[in-house]
Amino acid sequence: MRRTAALSVLAAAVTAALLAPTPAIAGDRGRHTVVQPTLVARATLSADFLAPGPPSGALATPANGRQGPFAGQVIPGFSGMVDAGDGTFWALPDNGFGTKANSADFLLRIYHVTPQWQSGQIEVGEFLSLSDPDRRIDFPIVNDATPERLLTGADFDVESVVRATDGSFWIGEESGPFLLHVDATGKLLAAPVPFVGGRSPQNPYLQAGETPNVRASRGFEALAGSRDGRFLYPITEGAFVDDAQQRRRTIYEFDTAAGAYTGRTWAYQTHQDANVIGDAFLTGKRELLVIERDDFQGAAAVMKRVYRIDLDRTDADGYVRKTLVLDALKIANPDHLGAGDGYGTDDPFSLPVQSFETVVQLRDGRLLLANDNNYPGNAARIAGTPDDTEMALVDLRQVRAPKAGDITVVGHRGASGYRPEHTLASYELAIQQCADYIEPDLVSTKDGVLVARHENEISGTTDVSARAEFADRRATKTIDGRSVTGWFTEDFTLAELKTLRAKERLPAVRPANTAFDGLYEVPTLDEVLDLARHSVSCDGQPVGVYPETKHPTYFDSIGLSLEEPLLAQLTANGLNDKRSPVIIQSFETGNLRELDRLTKVGLAQLVDCSGAPYDLVAAGDPRTYADLVTRAGLRQIATYADGVGLCKDRMIPRNPDATLGTPTPVIRDAHKVGLEVHGWTFRRENQFLPAEFRSSADPNAVGDLAGEIRVFVKAGMDGLFSDNPDIAAATVG
Secondary structure (H helix, E strand, C coil): CCCCHHHHHHHHHHHHHHHCCCCCCCCHHHCCEEEEEEEEEEEEECCCCEECCCCECCCCCCECCECCCECCEECCECCEEEECCCCCEEEECCCCCCCCCCCCCCECEEEEEEEECCCCEEEEEEEEECECCCCCCCCCCCCCCCCCCECECCCCCEEEEEECCCCCEEEEECCCCEEEEECCCCEECCCCEECCCCCCCCCCCCCCCCCCCECCCCCCCEEEECCCCCEEEEECCCCECCCCCCCEEEEEEEECCCCEEEEEEEEEECCCCCCEEEEEEECCCCEEEEEEECCCCHHHCCCEEEEEEEEEEECCCCEEEEEEEEECCCEECCCCCCCCCCCCCCCCECCCCCEEEEEEECCCCCEEEEEECCCCCCCCCCCCCCCCEEEEEEEEEEEECCCCCCCEEEECCCCCCCCCCCCHHHHHHHHHCCCCEECCEEEECCCCCEEECCCCECCCCECHHHCHHHHHHCEEEEECCEEEEECEHHHCCHHHHCCCCECCCCCCCCHHHHHHCCCCCCCEHHHHHHHHHCCECCCCCECEECCEECCHHHHHHCCCCCHHHHHHHHHHCCCCCCCCCEEEEECCCHHHHHHHHHCCCEEEEEECCCCCCHHHHHCCCCCCHHHHCCHHHHHHHCCCCCEEEEEHHHHCCECCCCCECCCCCHHHHHHHCCCEEEEEEECCEHHHCCHHHCCCCCCCCECCHHHHHHHHHHCCCCEEEECCHHHHHHHHC
């Protein structure tokens, strides 16, 4: 189960081909280069900065100690930017304060800004006021009766901008949605171009009784333009209301010469339904950079990524293929730029803002990132303080990849020591913390979809018990011979399960994790696989997935077999062959034997500290887990599995005083028959540690997890499951 030489070579090739702007150079012992996004400059504009103009924000929602009206024009961050080519930029704020209803006193402008990288400040210069003096707009606007007809946030929600070769600007708008074309002074050149795909609830042309198919504020957050100015590529921020595939976003092509959409479209798939497209930038004739983000901020942020897509490359499902360029939650910051400015400003640097909405590739290849701060609402950096507008310059530099460690680190249910287990937040953090594999426990929904939960009974890991609409689903069932009362995944459709939110399973042990209760969805296996295959580990290799089938005998008994949908999802994600970084595990034996006939991916027999595999119990077979780890038992396992996942006490039992005893021969015996040995579960709290590694009598205080891990590695263990993959990875290298 260890990463083999063949897999290392494959991973190096994949990483080099997909991530590196130039070919990677092979090094000694399989070492290779990887792209390390690195912060090289950062500048900020105070959230409270006011540009000249009439007061704004009279109806803005008060937040973070700020309440309008403000004595000038607020600049609530930048939703789109254009490189002026001389170290300055044209920057577009959005419609002001979040809705048309509260933004009538916000004037739509494009500001000329200069980041002073040395001082770390953003200088605001002249601005272009968007206006319609020629009356191109045929519906009422706020300043309808004035000669200038200055446009406001109550008229349009502008979000993205590109510049044409003649100096004019094309603007993507999300409340129509519309495309707006203004000249170099900001004057509207033509009537707003209506969207061929539908209308939003805020569209001024919406007819009585018409059902909008574009969700509110989910229009053209992103707009890319070809270098010659001929084509525009607006992208829907969210899914269409009536689309059965709610992870689908659609890319359109607009011909500026013809003044019409070409009819060509492409589909992009997000990691989860709620994720949005924040910006896009065309880097080549058919290649775009795309921001995919969630709506969380600060420590709760999960997805702030930039992907590269090629419109000429689609997968088997028709989606454009996406390749990770950078994770904005983990950017190297060796010079500690901005350190001390709040959450995420050390090394690594993070841009954990809610609205990560700007990516621009500069002529030298570096990327400019910026944010919309939703003034005064966002406080990602410092609680209670409105976020500043930030501009970050990122170099996609190539560095020599760290040498892959010999010990496999598995993020146990993700980084469950720091985020509620089995959430994309937990898995994403495990990847950032250098886990080689992430581990989803798999159970089934009523409609046969595999989801990641520790157990099929979910009252301890979701808010289901507080949901009155599901009160009648509470039941008592016999699971693996044990009576269990609660709410069960197999009694919910996926759609119903997706309305629930995860919570910390061990709140007394991990009280810090409860801050994230109620935020995150229950992810499907497909979503977990999708995250892993679009991620890269710290050593430049593909992130592996280590799924566990939970209660397979029980699920077979109710007609919801786990194995077939598991293999189907692996196949759909291109992860069902012998080179795939996938290991399937189970506490039962029969389903692993079945899987051995059906797939070439790695298999691991889990062995508990006591008891017996339930499939053997159900069949009247007297063998226990103790029998499985005898020499004869291990030889049998080796006929269908590649490794064993052992309870720690099977490897090194504890003495009566709770200190570690003498290692058993199980690791040596497993190695003799060709099995790798992974141990579980390594946790940092005192109650889970041997006595000699505890820091105090407080069971929930943090002890010396690294010390415990070193003892097991010295005993010959090949890999480990840990709730704290950062500590595990730092310990084993």
